[in-house]
Amino acid sequence: MCVLGLGLIGGSVMRAIAAQGRDVFGYNRSVEGAQGAIADGFDATTDLTDALTRAADTSALIVLAVPMPALPGMLAHIGELAPKCPLTDVTSVKSAVLDEVAAAGLQERFVGGHPMTGTENSGWAAGHAGLFTAAPWVISVDDHVDPVVWWMVMTLALDCGAAVVPARSDEHDAAAAAISHLPHLLAEALAVTAAEVPLAFALAAGSFRDGTRVAGSPPDLVRAMCEANAAQLLPAVDRIIDLLSRARDSLDWDNSVAELVDAGHAARIRYDRFPRSDIFHVVIGTEHWREELAAAGRAGGVIRSALPIRDSPR
């Protein structure tokens, strides 16, 4: 396996896969990241041509773990040096990545992925082999995906200790807007609002720390994921502005925030009780396997041990 980009996510994938005894090598643009990996005993280089040639020679699964802005350049190199390799990514916006991959002519061997985890830290040093333990790892089941590549990416995620959630790219992105990108914008806005009130930082405790934790994320990463998902993020921002505006007016006119608070509490309780189930009945590559997986993922299903694949896929 070949990991391109050894930051928090890519570096953690490399550690987790190596811990399973699987062969893995990696590339990192910065010398610092590559040397950090080498110093920790991993097989890493800053020579992209070398890494991709080796990937092509060994038919390695390539894991794209670079930030969105670096993606087009990286895909151009892959198209030149390793166009037949199975390909996945660990980026947060699936439709935007899929568009770039298709533009580079690499769609046929590509299955997008998104491990839903992270911390406010970044870089090789921030990663660890346990980062994905029990975390959801979305794997795209768009119409085009190849069963064999899908099986390889599923195995990667399971080897990292994650719980695989199959989902269509567009549905993933709408969900990511609501549960990741919008919370980031709220955290930023809350931090700004509180910073303007003299005593606020002196008193800030649990709900402020929790509510602004992700505002500690590197701004370029937050921008990259929000801006790449603008189409799905805009309606989510509109919705929350609408909810807050109505609560504001109700507080002003009737001294009540009952409607929002009751609805929010009910929604959070529904989330706490959201049923999780294991997907085990789908055979990859059989008729309608993609649709069946998408439906199961939507209903809370996750894959915790490898699904079988049909003998002669397609």
Add this chain to the structure above:
Amino acid sequence: MCVLGLGLIGGSVMRAIAAQGRDVFGYNRSVEGAQGAIADGFDATTDLTDALTRAADTSALIVLAVPMPALPGMLAHIGELAPKCPLTDVTSVKSAVLDEVAAAGLQERFVGGHPMTGTENSGWAAGHAGLFTAAPWVISVDDHVDPVVWWMVMTLALDCGAAVVPARSDEHDAAAAAISHLPHLLAEALAVTAAEVPLAFALAAGSFRDGTRVAGSPPDLVRAMCEANAAQLLPAVDRIIDLLSRARDSLDWDNSVAELVDAGHAARIRYDRFPRSDIFHVVIGTEHWREELAAAGRAGGVIRSALPIRDSPR
């Protein structure tokens, strides 16, 4: 000491004070809460008249730990049965409590307080003696406060393991709106927004869980604190709607959320680096002691060991 209301906060005060070897007894309206305390070896009753008579007989410091809506009735009883007792509270909105206390004619012996801690759970069973450890505990330094009562309330907070932050009631409330009440409304609105997106709960991870944690709080408590602080909460909600609306337009027109994300990250970093210092130079009861404490609290100062009090206060 007499604690009125043995929920999460009052019950934790009772445990923390008893752990210091100090005499403490309590009242709780519900039989369940009082029996929980008694079963755990504490001195508790459901008889308010009994508790207040005993407080008056022993000149006990009375700690108001009842929800805002129960406050006027409770103050009427105190005015009748224990009007000379020193009085404090552990409620989240200081101006509203001060108004109620003044309306009951009990302002002279009252010093408001607010331990800035809590969990999404409530009731006697949720409390524990360590709840206040290292947490900020605001004690009001409004113009009227009496030095001797102030010293008693400071000692209560320090005995609970808290770090005392002296602050004016109005400044406290503006800060609480920004760092507590607004985050609650954001959590509620985020939970509602995500609940409407099919795949969202299936994928929700860290930033959603953190961002909606306080939406698990009992709705009546959230309503009570937000609605009691409407005057300070409204401008905070207006400000965050404004920030989100500008980010939304910038995302729509220029595909950029740079302004908000950069400002939010900078604010969060400022918070992480906010200087904390120990207040030790103020003698309670000397000239301008209240103003000096308010200024020190605003600058990040906290009281970690008891300040001296002037021999003959006033």
